[in-house]
Amino acid sequence: MALLQITEPGLSTAPHEHRLAAGIDLGTTNSLVATVRSGSATVLPDRDGVQLLPSVVRYLPDGAHLVGAEASARAVSDPLNTISSVKRFMGRGVEDIERLGSSLPYAFVAGASGMPLIHTAAGDRSPVQVSADILSVLRQRVEATLGGELTGVVITVPAYFDDAQRQATKDAGRLAGLKVLRLLNEPTAAAVAYGLDHSAGGTVVIYDLGGGTFDVSILRLNQGVFEVLATAGNTALGGDDMDRLIAGWIMQQAGVSDAVGHSLQRRLLQAARRIKETLTETGTGAVPVSLELEDGRTWEGELDRPQMNELIDPLIRKTLAPCRRTLRDAGIAVDEVDEVVMVGGSTRVPRVRELVTEFFSRELLVDIDPDKVVAIGAAIQADILAGNKPEDEMLLLDVIPLSLGIETMGGLSEKIIPRNTTIPVARAQEFTTFKDGQTAMALHVLQGERELVDDCRSLARFELRGIPPMTAGAARIRVTFQVDADGLLGVTAEEQTSGIRAHIEVRPSYGLTDNEIETMLRDSMEHSREDMDARRLREVQVEADRVLEALQAAVQEDGDRFLDAQERAAIDQAAQALSTASGGEDHRAIKKAIEAVEAASAAYVEHRMNANIQKAMAGHSVDEFKR
Amino acid sequence: MAITLTEAAAERVLKFLDQRGKGIGLRLGVRTSGCSGMAYVLEFVDEKDDSDMVFEDHGVRVIIDPKSMVYLDGTELDFAKDGLNEGFRFNNPNVKDECGCGESFNV
Numbered sequence: 001m002a003l004l005q006i007t008e009p010g011l012s013t014a015p016h017e018h019r020l021a022a023g024i025d026l027g028t029t030n031s032l033v034a035t036v037r038s039g040s041a042t043v044l045p046d047r048d049g050v051q052l053l054p055s056v057v058r059y060l061p062d063g064a065h066l067v068g069a070e071a072s073a074r075a076v077s078d079p080l081n082t083i084s085s086v087k088r089f090m091g092r093g094v095e096d097i098e099r100l101g102s103s104l105p106y107a108f109v110a111g112a113s114g115m116p117l118i119h120t121a122a123g124d125r126s127p128v129q130v131s132a133d134i135l136s137v138l139r140q141r142v143e144a145t146l147g148g149e150l151t152g153v154v155i156t157v158p159a160y161f162d163d164a165q166r167q168a169t170k171d172a173g174r175l176a177g178l179k180v181l182r183l184l185n186e187p188t189a190a191a192v193a194y195g196l197d198h199s200a201g202g203t204v205v206i207y208d209l210g211g212g213t214f215d216v217s218i219l220r221l222n223q224g225v226f227e228v229l230a231t232a233g234n235t236a237l238g239g240d241d242m243d244r245l246i247a248g249w250i251m252q253q254a255g256v257s258d259a260v261g262h263s264l265q266r267r268l269l270q271a272a273r274r275i276k277e278t279l280t281e282t283g284t285g286a287v288p289v290s291l292e293l294e295d296g297r298t299w300e301g302e303l304d305r306p307q308m309n310e311l312i313d314p315l316i317r318k319t320l321a322p323c324r325r326t327l328r329d330a331g332i333a334v335d336e337v338d339e340v341v342m343v344g345g346s347t348r349v350p351r352v353r354e355l356v357t358e359f360f361s362r363e364l365l366v367d368i369d370p371d372k373v374v375a376i377g378a379a380i381q382a383d384i385l386a387g388n389k390p391e392d393e394m395l396l397l398d399v400i401p402l403s404l405g406i407e408t409m410g411g412l413s414e415k416i417i418p419r420n421t422t423i424p425v426a427r428a429q430e431f432t433t434f435k436d437g438q439t440a441m442a443l444h445v446l447q448g449e450r451e452l453v454d455d456c457r458s459l460a461r462f463e464l465r466g467i468p469p470m471t472a473g474a475a476r477i478r479v480t481f482q483v484d485a486d487g488l489l490g491v492t493a494e495e496q497t498s499g500i501r502a503h504i505e506v507r508p509s510y511g512l513t514d515n516e517i518e519t520m521l522r523d524s525m526e527h528s529r530e531d532m533d534a535r536r537l538r539e540v541q542v543e544a545d546r547v548l549e550a551l552q553a554a555v556q557e558d559g560d561r562f563l564d565a566q567e568r569a570a571i572d573q574a575a576q577a578l579s580t581a582s583g584g585e586d587h588r589a590i591k592k593a594i595e596a597v598e599a600a601s602a603a604y605v606e607h608r609m610n611a612n613i614q615k616a617m618a619g620h621s622v623d624e625f626k627r
Numbered sequence: 628m629a630i631t632l633t634e635a636a637a638e639r640v641l642k643f644l645d646q647r648g649k650g651i652g653l654r655l656g657v658r659t660s661g662c663s664g665m666a667y668v669l670e671f672v673d674e675k676d677d678s679d680m681v682f683e684d685h686g687v688r689v690i691i692d693p694k695s696m697v698y699l700d701g702t703e704l705d706f707a708k709d710g711l712n713e714g715f716r717f718n719n720p721n722v723k724d725e726c727g728c729g730e731s732f733n734v
Binding site: 008038040044045047141144146147 | 639640642643646647653654656658666667668669670671672673674707709710711712713714715716717
């Protein structure tokens with residue numbers, strides 16, 4: 001006999017056509033799945049009644065794998081094959097992972113094209129595959145609970161996951177056999193869980209300190225509509241780091257060097273976590289620690305809350321800078337904030353609450369279990385998207401995760417809409433022609449933070465034709481970028497004097513192929529220094545082209561009149577040198593070559609100028625000019 | 628003529644109504660569809676029709692349209708757990724046979 005749930009008025013489904021939906025919080029440390037049944041969202045437990053699924057997968061030599069508590073139980077004895085905190089590696093490149101250094105107890109190998117793989121007893125596994133193994137367990141749990149196949153799920157991601165990280169998450173969902181209805185930003189999910197969409201309005205700060213990531217977002221609520229004003233954070237800061245700090249303290253106290261084995265490293269981290277959790281719950285008194293070291297000694301010590309606070313204070317203070325930044329980005333003063341929602345298990349740590357309360361000088365929202373709040377919000381959203389609500393009861397406005405821009409001369413990306421801009425949005429910028437008589441312009445639409453076109457993702461190319469011939473720089477071409485509420489990007493180019501226009505529509509986050517994802521992986525890394533150099537190089541190359549082109553045009557026009565063979569040879573030689581230098585990578589050499597061309601042609605340019613002035617003055621008396 | 632709720636069912640309904648924050652009661656009904664003739668309807672009620680019949684049991688208002696009443700008279704609504712799953716169950720004395728899953732039935 002089937003078990004039925006209460007539906008919204010008029011939305012009873014036909015038998016066997018239930019629209020089962022779930023929200024999944026795919027966390028760094030723990031993952032959860034929640035669903036809406038009979039109108040209320042609940043986190044679903046496994047057969048033993050446990051709700052949190054540790055985001056840990058252990059791979060066995062026979063190719064099988066274990067997920068959750070079963071896996072983390074053996075983390076100490078089998079560290080290399082027990083993968084935790086895999087979310088940190090989603091959509092990341094090998095270089096990023098190397099930067100985390102010896103604190104990672106896994107063996108990473110580089111995949112064919114920059115995608116990091118974790119070497120395990122069951123073979124090499126990508127972070128996407130590991131995440132998919134976690135998602136599969138949650139899928140089985142929810143299908144067993146609801147007694148049917150899922151219509152779709154909403155998976156949450158940190159608000160400022162870039163496209164590669166979002167795509168990796170989506171791919172993991174697909175690999176686990178889930179239909180991903182939407183990726184929802186975690187802060188938005190938290191606000192939905194608190195039912196803040198039913199409040200009259202206001203400004204809400206979501207402070208989310210999880211196991212591995214920190215996010216702070218400012219949402220504005222207006223008549224039930226969420227608008228994300230600003231987000232910031234740190235994708236590599238969380239409770240794991242508190243554990244590492246405490247583990248570091250133990251190592252220091254115990255006189256252990258940094259180069260400890262994997263197994264001891266694991267035990268250190270476990271001991272650190274236990275201390276943190278105990279001190280969070282109890283408050284007073286010191287927690288004793290005893291740890292067996294590699295040389296057979298047993299180290300014993302204790303830590304109390306003031307000591308722990310001292311250790312983790314710098315880390316918590318690191319979260320306040322992004323708080324300040326988002327407030328500034330959103331143009332909000334601290335006293336304009338109406339609510340502060342605490343999300344993520346690490347916000348249980350009393351010192352975190354103290355410092356955040358102090359920073360925002362207001363009481364925090366902590367009623368819903370900070371571990372569950374995001375999954376609950378995701379479940380509510382999934383329920384709506386699956387069609388179990390009368391109408392789309394809420395419209396979630398979002399921000400664009402990566403800047404959108406256009407290619408300019410020299411292969412540079414000019415940002416038109418910066419990242420974190422709320423959608424819908426329209427922005428315009430004017431461009432002009434590069435050459436005399438130019439009648440067409442190729443527009444190349446780009447996504448990404450990098451300076452060079454090659455490092456950004458190409459979204460679309462189109463052309464504006466029929467520009468009336470004008471001198472270079474005279475045409476006024478207005479390029480408008482428009483992103484609607486669904487994230488659909490439209491780009492329009494219009495020449496202002498003639499009114500001719502061209503338009504194209506693109507979907508920025510639509511179906512990347514695996515190759516493209518890997519390209520994005522590399523793109524999304526931080527290369528600001530290289531980018532600056534590259535931009536400088538391209539700019540000077542564009543300048544070199546301009547100089548050469550102007551020189552060539554002039555020589556063609558009147559070179560024979562003003563230049564003797566020797567002068568001509570000198571100019572040609574300098575131009576040739578510049579042309580060669582411009583093909584190289586040294587921006588200083590190109591700059592020197594430009595100066596050399598200018599020096600070699602100085603006399604010629606002077607001749608031309610004089611000739612032009614004489615031409616202009618011909619037929620006029622000197623007296624006319626004196627006046 | 629009556630519709631009843633078990634205590635477990637009533638408790639859940641009241642809890643769900645409370646969490647939903649609005650609604651005057653619970654609608655029970657039937658409609659034609661499904662693999663074996665009729666299917667049950669179980670919905671929150673925000674507004675009742677003039678023709679609706681209203682019962683009250685264990686503090687829950689149960690609302691039924693007269694057409695459905697013919698098929699549901701004597702039904703007891705129960706709340707049950709089955710493994711990980713949990714939900715409401717219609718104990719309907721009018722049912723002659725149902726489809727394998729019990730989501731639709733014949734009278």
